[in-house]
Amino acid sequence: xxxxxxxxxxxxxxxxxxxxxxxxxxxxxxxxxxxxxxxxxxxxxxxxxxxxxxxxxxxxxxxxxxxxxxxxxxxxxxxxxxxxxxxxxxxxxxxxxxxxxxxxxxxxxxxxxxxxxxxxxxxxxxxxxxxxxxxxxxxxxxxxxxxxxxxxxxxxxxxxxxxxxxxxxxxxxxxxxxxxxxxxxxxxxxxxxxxxxxxxxxxxxxxxxxxxxxxxxxxxxxxxxxxxxxxxxxxxxxxxxxxxxxxxxxxxxxxxxxxxxxxxxxxxxxxxxxxxxxxxxxxxxxxxxxxxxxxxxxxxxxxxxxxxxxxxxxxxxxxxxxxxxxxxxxxxxxxxxxxxxxxxxxxxxxxxxxxxxxxxxxxxxxxxxxxxxxxxxxxxxxxxxxxxxxxxxxxxxxxxxxxxxxxxxxxxx
Numbered sequence: 001x002x003x004x005x006x007x008x009x010x011x012x013x014x015x016x017x018x019x020x021x022x023x024x025x026x027x028x029x030x031x032x033x034x035x036x037x038x039x040x041x042x043x044x045x046x047x048x049x050x051x052x053x054x055x056x057x058x059x060x061x062x063x064x065x066x067x068x069x070x071x072x073x074x075x076x077x078x079x080x081x082x083x084x085x086x087x088x089x090x091x092x093x094x095x096x097x098x099x100x101x102x103x104x105x106x107x108x109x110x111x112x113x114x115x116x117x118x119x120x121x122x123x124x125x126x127x128x129x130x131x132x133x134x135x136x137x138x139x140x141x142x143x144x145x146x147x148x149x150x151x152x153x154x155x156x157x158x159x160x161x162x163x164x165x166x167x168x169x170x171x172x173x174x175x176x177x178x179x180x181x182x183x184x185x186x187x188x189x190x191x192x193x194x195x196x197x198x199x200x201x202x203x204x205x206x207x208x209x210x211x212x213x214x215x216x217x218x219x220x221x222x223x224x225x226x227x228x229x230x231x232x233x234x235x236x237x238x239x240x241x242x243x244x245x246x247x248x249x250x251x252x253x254x255x256x257x258x259x260x261x262x263x264x265x266x267x268x269x270x271x272x273x274x275x276x277x278x279x280x281x282x283x284x285x286x287x288x289x290x291x292x293x294x295x296x297x298x299x300x301x302x303x304x305x306x307x308x309x310x311x312x313x314x315x316x317x318x319x320x321x322x323x324x325x326x327x328x329x330x331x332x333x334x335x336x337x338x339x340x341x342x343x344x345x346x347x348x349x350x351x352x353x354x355x356x357x358x359x360x361x362x363x364x365x366x367x368x369x370x371x372x373x374x375x376x377x378x379x380x381x382x383x384x385x386x387x388x389x390x391x392x393x394x395x396x397x398x399x400x401x402x403x404x405x406x407x408x409x410x411x412x413x
Contacts, residue, residue: 002021003020004020004022004395004396005395006045006393007047007100008101008153009100010349010391013155013156013209014211014269015207015209015266015268015269015310016352017310017349017352018352019394021395021396022396022397023412025353025354026413027379027412027413029410029413030408030411031066031410031411032068032408033406033407034061034063034070036053036055036407038055039387039402039405040053040387040403040407041056041097041150041390042096042152042205043152045099045108047101047126050062051065051068051409053402053407055095055406056079056093057079058075058078058113059073059076060073060074060108060110060124061073062129063407065400074130078114079113080116081115084117085167087167087172088167088168089167094113095113096113096150097111097149097150097162097205098205101126105183106127107124107126108123108124110124111149111153117144119149120135121134121136121162122134133183133185134185135181137189139174140177141175141193143173146172146173147167148165149163149165150203151202151205151207151217152206152207152208154208154210154215155183156215157239159180159181159182160180161207162178163176163178163202163203164202165203175193175196176196176200177191177192177193177202178192178202178208178217178241191241192242192243194219196222196229197224197229198223199223200223200231201221202219202220203220204217204309205266205349205391206310206349207266208237209269211269213238213239214238214244216236216267216269217266218263218266218276218278219263220263221263222256223256231252231256231261232262233246233248233252234262234284234286234291235291236288245291247284247286247296247297248295249262249282249294251280252294255279260279260280262280263278264278264279264305264308265309265319266308268310268312268317270285271330272288273288273298274286275317275328275336277319278305278306279305279306280305281306282302282303284300285297285300285336286298287334298334298335299336300336303319303328306319306320307320307389308347309389310349310350311352315329315331316328318350320359322345323341323345324346325370326338326339327375340374340375343375346359347362348390348391348392349389350391351392352372353394354394356371356372357375360383362386362389365382365384365385366380367382367392367401384403384405386401390402398411399411
């Protein structure tokens with residue numbers, strides 16, 4: 001697959017968010033604005049000359065990358081009405097997570113939430129839009145209507161991995177879990193369930209970061225009253241979804257009590273290190289080979305409250321802080337330091353390409369490019385209001401951003 005394609009969240013399974021093969025970035029301009037049948041929460045994918053986007057009305061679109069023209073579209077079913085959910089802030093609730101493209105099968109995979117609280121994995125032919133695979137993939141424990149599937153799908157070893165969290169408001173009986181489905185559509189499903197009586201959601205939009213043969217996820221608050229329950233953690237899962245390793249802050253009990261968990265931002269892989277940074281505003285450097293258990297971080301630093309997905313370039317992690325992007329470095333000994341803080345409060349999930357950092361102010365409807373050495377603004381352009389944690393897709397000479405009404409493309413000459 002060409003490096004200029006963008007087949008999964010933040011370009012690759014390590015979730016680096018680094019684009020290659022971009023034409024030199026000139027002055028930004030709006031290239032096109034495709035109005036679709038609903039909001040696009042997941043990051044658009046780019047394969048060849050097609051952009052793939054999924055909506056909260058359970059539709060998938062293939063758009064011409066150069067013009068935004070619809071090549072094909074498919075409506076998969078009826079999304080879950082907000083009025084039938086116990087809480088939440090997405091209405092209707094359809095396809096929220098970022099899809100994944102599988103070169104081996106030629107399918108685009110999407111997890112659709114549907115009427116009745118059902119969660120169904122679809123495999124759609126990338127060339128035609130024909131549905132080739134349909135497989136129920138509900139969370140294994142709890143009330144399925146209380147679960148929301150927001151984390152990006154991950155493709156690894158002929159399986160699609162699907163992570164589950166809860167709805168906004170943390171209502172109902174949901175329990176964080178990961179389910180794997182073979183890309184053939186046949187064979188047994190596997191699952192991992194966070195060992196907490198309730199909550200422990202896996203909902204950060206980046207999904208798993210894959211490295212060293214493991215899938216790394218961050219986990220939210222749990223509700224144990226009888227000791228540590230596997231929540232508020234970074235976990236490493238083997239491909240069969242057995243638990244290989246885990247880290248939790250020494251402050252896990254206080255984090256859980258105050259809703260200050262690690263689950264708001266996905267893990268970042270920085271060479272031999274894993275970087276985690278959640279709601280409390282503390283960044284942790286962990287050994288990827290041994291996460292360290294409770295309190296086993298290599299170093300930590302007061303940083304910021306962070307939500308979304310990171311980008312990683314060399315030893316630097318670009319962190320989506322609520323008060324403005326941070327560039328955070330991890331040295332060879334695992335020590336964390338802040339290089340800079342951006343002057344604009346764009347809180348989207350950043351990506352890197354063309355010698356610039358790209359980040360969305362999703363409430364303000366702006367796309368920024370920043371200087372990677374200082375965080376200073378290089379360019380900005382108005383797009384449209386976007387869902388929380390929106391992240392641009394970079395391919396060739398365009399940036400593509402999901403919005404509340406479809407997809408906007410920004411080009412440069």
